[in-house]
Amino acid sequence: MGKIIVTGGAGFLGSWLIANLLKEQGNKSFPAFKEIVSVDLADCPVKDDRVKSVRGDIANPDFAEKIVTADTVAIYHMAAVLSGQSEAEFDTGMRVNVDGTRALLEAARKTGKKPFFIYTSSLAVFGGPMPDVVPEDLALMPQSSYGAEKAIGELLVCEYSRKGFVDGRVCRLPTIVVRPGKPNSAASSFASGIIREPLSGIKSNNPVPASTLMWLSSPDVVVKNLTHALTVGEQELGLKRVLNLPGLCVSVDEMLESLERVAGHETRMLVSEHPEQRIIDIVCSWPGNFDVSRPLSLGFIRDRDFDSIIRQYRDEFVTR
Structure with missing residues (x-):
């Protein structure tokens, strides 16, 4: 072997x-x-x-x-x-x-x-x-x-x-969400940050337009x-x-709506929205939705919904 x-x-x-x-x-x-x-x-x-x-x-x-x-x-x-x-x-x-x-x-x-x-x-x-x-x-x-x-x-x-x-x-x-730990050098790092930090009671910022579509997976x-x-x-x-690989097509605004459903309005309000052009130039050049019929037919899987992604992270890394 x-x-x-x-x-x-x-x-x-x-x-x-x-x-x-x-x-x-x-x-x-x-x-x-x-x-x-x-x-x-x-x-x-x-x-x-x-x-x-x-x-x-x-x-x-x-x-x-x-x-x-x-x-x-x-x-x-x-x-x-x-x-x-x-x-x-x-x-x-x-x-x-x-x-x-x-x-x-x-x-x-x-x-x-x-x-x-x-x-x-x-x-x-x-x-x-x-x-x-x-x-x-x-x-x-x-x-x-x-x-x-x-x-x-x-x-x-x-x-x-x-x-x-x-x-x-x-x-x-x-884009992998939610990553535990500290932010990394990826331009998409904010996608985890706007969920991870608020769940720990820490302020975070969304640097891209709220309508930006993200292709996400846990x-x-x-x-x-x-x-x-x-x-x-x-x-x-x-x-x-x-x-x-299969993912979910979710706008940043929908991500924050999910955060509010799972963790409440006060948690959602920890996320500010201040544009950062460096991040916008990179992330907004990426597509937000894919045809994944072939990977699914080959046995690859996708998350059920974004609420479940947040709950999974919360239960494993926040709630002890």
């Missing part, structure tokens, strides 16, 4: 994914593995004898080749410089998001074993004029450095899959969908390696 590699495994989503992957050990429909290797700049918080933490720079080809060995059955590539930082630090974003992806793919190629390669992408690959509901085959037109870097990564994964070097699956993630559903991506057959995917 081999190992599964998760880059970004020390982060919130990466560590949740690792915990979920551990549950699949022994599942006959899942690739056999004995170990999960978390690759990040810090150790994975999941405490389990089957989890090994390795610190290093994925953009370094020598490091990538040391971790991606012949016993690697699958790679989840989740490590990235997020949208806000990528826009502010162009060279950093290109190095980690593009060079790092290429280094991992090359390391996988050199094993000669064609491991699974699950690449987490973003709806930031889209931009410009878009239909109300975005189809899977809409041409990419990113309007941010992060979106461009993710689009490049998608093409690399598809090309390495076409050549038979990896068995790739590109999973474009919805962390729990995203992790389940990423795990499921490893069980979808290559023949089922065909030439279409890219999947828009």
Whole structure:
């Protein structure tokens, strides 16, 4: 049996994914593995004898080749410089998001074993004029450095899959809400902040127009969908390696209405509305609704409604 590699495994989503992957050990429909290797700049918080933490720079080809060995059955590539930082630090974003992806793919190629390669992408690959509901085959037109870097990564994964070097699956993630912990450098970080902070009695700000449509998913559903991506057959995917993972189309105003229904008017009033053009320029270039009929037919799932997303976060992270 081999190992599964998760880059970004020390982060919130990466560590949740690792915990979920551990549950699949022994599942006959899942690739056999004995170990999960978390690759990040810090150790994975999941405490389990089957989890090994390795610190290093994925953009370094020598490091990538040391971790991606012949016993690697699958790679989840989740490590990235997020949208806000990528826009502010162009060279950093290109190095980690593009060079790092290429280094991992090359390391996988050199094993000669064609491991699974699950690449987490973003709806930031889209931009410009878009239909109300975005189809899977809409041409990419990113309007941010992060979106461009993710689009490049998608093409690399598809090309390495076409050549038979990896068995790739590109999973474009919805904006994940509600993320516990502190805000991160993502331009979409406010989407969690306008729920998370008020639920803890802390003021927060919505920097985009209230009518802005967001494509959202809970962390729990995203992790389940990423795990499921490893069980979808290559023949089922065909030439279409890219999947828009299911989400909910919710306006910011509707998010705040849900917050009021779940937590009350006083909690809702902790959210101010002061525009921030830097955030508007990035987030408002993203689409807010997708045709996900194919992913749903392949067994991927979506949240029931936004109220349930808030309740799930409240019950798990706020109410003790």
